[in-house]
Amino acid sequence: MKANKKTFIGIVVSDKMEKSIVVKVSTRRLHPMYKKYVAWSKKYKAHDEANDANVGDRVRIVECRPVSKEKCWKLIEVVERAR
Template sequence: MPKRVLQGVVVSDKQDKTVVVKVERRFTHPLFKKTVRRTKNYHAHDENNQFKVGDIVWIEESRPLSKLKSWVVREEATKG
């Protein structure tokens, strides 16, 4: 089974080797047919502490690294 890959924005880098990434998903509401936005925060492993707040990054699913972390930052997404 392939690993999931998500794109999001770093919202916190205060922890050592960890960033919090906000991922937004959009879908059409089944009854009202309106586009709905839902966000979720993921704790991701950042080995070199290279990503800062506001960076757009790709995160990849991995084995559990701690109680909250089971994602790894793969790379920074290109802007524009």
Template sequence: MNERRRLIGVVTSNKMMKTVVVEIKRTFRHPLYRKVVHETKRVKAHDELNCQVGDQVQIVESRPLSKEKTWVVESIMRHGEGETVGEGA
């Protein structure tokens, strides 16, 4: 195993080609005020596994692939119930 950072998050958008938006949630206690703080971060990740919206994925740090994309989807941890797009009524 290498020293690259690995994070777990949920895919929130897959509308781009070979790119997904992953939302990473972090909960921690504030060091001074001792209040529980919820923090959310959204990153773009390179996707060769065809992730769907709602999937829980593990992403790994990589070299810069574009201006905003420095993460790669390593594995799909759990498939989620993706949002369904209506097919004209």
């Protein structure tokens, strides 16, 4: 079993699927040629067993075994609820 699993904190952008959410994780990266920091984001599909998260919530996700073709992340906690 893998000891150090990746975890990310992101914003839920979609909760229309059953027991699934789409989480957008934003970071800043150094551009290799221009040496400036640019905004970068990626969307992850995560498993939400209890359908707990809603659009706009800040959540923590962790990698897990593949649940389906594109889902290999699961929801750990809702860090902050959307207003």
